[in-house]
Amino acid sequence: MAKNRLPEELKKFGNIFDSLSRRHGTYYIFQDFLDLSINAWSFDYKMDLVAIRKKYSEKERQLFGQLIQETIHILDRMIATDNDFYDVFGTFYEANSLTNKHFAQFFTPLHVCQLMAQLTLDKEAQNFNDPCSGSARFSLASNSVKPGMFHSLIDIDFTCARMSALNLMYHGIHGIVICDNGLIAGKSFRGAFIVNRWLKYQGVPQIEFVDNVNHAYDYIRVKLGLPEPKKVPAQSSGETKSPIQEVADIIVDSKTNQISLF
Known part of the structure; x- marks a missing residue:
C-alpha cells in the first residue's frame, strides 16, 4: 500500500502490515488481523485457528501479535483524556480504499x-x-x-x-x-x-x-x-x-x- 497515505501515527503499523501483505495480499491480511484481534479478547469467537497456523509461518504469526500490540500503543498515544477517541481500524481501512478495490468504503470524518x-x-x-x-x-x-x-x-x-x-x-x-x-x-x-x-x-x-x-x-x-x-396468533x-x-x-x-x- 502507499505509505504516504497513512497518517504519521499509523506508519509503524503500516510497516508491520506490509511485511505480511507482500506475500499474502492486503485484503486477506486485514481480514485475518480483525479475526485474530477479536480472538485475543474473546473466549468463544468462531474462527479456524488451525487454518491460520497452516497459512502463516511462525514469524508471520508473531507479526500479527505485533500489529495487535501496536494498535494498543497507538490508542495509548492518541487518547490522552476521556474526551479523546481514535479509529485505528477505520483510518487504516480508508487508506487502503484509495489503492485496493477490496477496501471500497469511506467513513464520515x-x-x-x-x-x-x-x-x-x-x-x-x-x-x-x-x-x-x-x-x-x-x-x-x-x-x-x-x-x-x-x-x-x-x-x-x-x-x-x-x-x-x-x-x-x-x-x-x-x-x-x-x-x-x-x-x-x-x-x-x-x-x-x-x-x-x-x-x-x-x-x-x-x-x-x-x-x-x-x-x-x-x-x-x-x-x-x-x-x-x-405473542403471534397461530393463524396470523x-x-x-x-x-x-x-x-x-x-x-x-x-x-x-x-x-x-x-
Missing part, C-alpha cells in the same frame, strides 16, 4: 462525527443506536461527549461489524454490534458481538460472539427495557412483525426508514 455528536446528543440519553455503524466512529464520538451509554450497532458488512466491535472494546464502551440488514432484521444475519458486558464489574475488556439471531436482538431488548415479544397474517424486527425498528423503522440515534 472523525471531526465531523464529533461535531454531530456535540450538536445532537441529548444530555439525558442513556442509549445510542446506529443502523449503519461503519467502523463505529459515531459511537466513539458520542461516547466522548457522553460516556456510559449502551450502544446498539448494526452493519450489513462483516468487516465493518468486526471493526466496530473492536473500537467499542478498546474505548471501554458497553454495547452490541450485529452484522445484519438494519431494515430487514434477520435476513442477512452473520453473527453479533456483545462488547464489554462485564467491564465495570471485572475491569477486563471482552468481546462475546453470538451466533443466534434471537439471542442477539433479545440482548438489545433487555438492555433497552423493551416489553417481552408479542404475514404482516405481523417478528420479535427481532420489533427490536430492530427501535433503531431504524423498517416502514419509514426513520433512524433513531438516541
Whole structure:
C-alpha cells in the first residue's frame, strides 16, 4: 500500500502490515488481523485457528501479535483524556480504499462525527443506536461527549461489524454490534458481538460472539427495557412483525426508514 497515505501515527503499523501483505495480499491480511484481534479478547469467537497456523509461518504469526500490540500503543498515544477517541481500524481501512478495490468504503470524518455528536446528543440519553455503524466512529464520538451509554450497532458488512466491535472494546464502551440488514432484521444475519458486558464489574475488556439471531436482538431488548415479544396468533397474517424486527425498528423503522440515534 502507499505509505504516504497513512497518517504519521499509523506508519509503524503500516510497516508491520506490509511485511505480511507482500506475500499474502492486503485484503486477506486485514481480514485475518480483525479475526485474530477479536480472538485475543474473546473466549468463544468462531474462527479456524488451525487454518491460520497452516497459512502463516511462525514469524508471520508473531507479526500479527505485533500489529495487535501496536494498535494498543497507538490508542495509548492518541487518547490522552476521556474526551479523546481514535479509529485505528477505520483510518487504516480508508487508506487502503484509495489503492485496493477490496477496501471500497469511506467513513464520515472523525471531526465531523464529533461535531454531530456535540450538536445532537441529548444530555439525558442513556442509549445510542446506529443502523449503519461503519467502523463505529459515531459511537466513539458520542461516547466522548457522553460516556456510559449502551450502544446498539448494526452493519450489513462483516468487516465493518468486526471493526466496530473492536473500537467499542478498546474505548471501554458497553454495547452490541450485529452484522445484519438494519431494515430487514434477520435476513442477512452473520453473527453479533456483545462488547464489554462485564467491564465495570471485572475491569477486563471482552468481546462475546453470538451466533443466534434471537439471542442477539433479545440482548438489545433487555438492555433497552423493551416489553417481552408479542405473542403471534397461530393463524396470523404475514404482516405481523417478528420479535427481532420489533427490536430492530427501535433503531431504524423498517416502514419509514426513520433512524433513531438516541
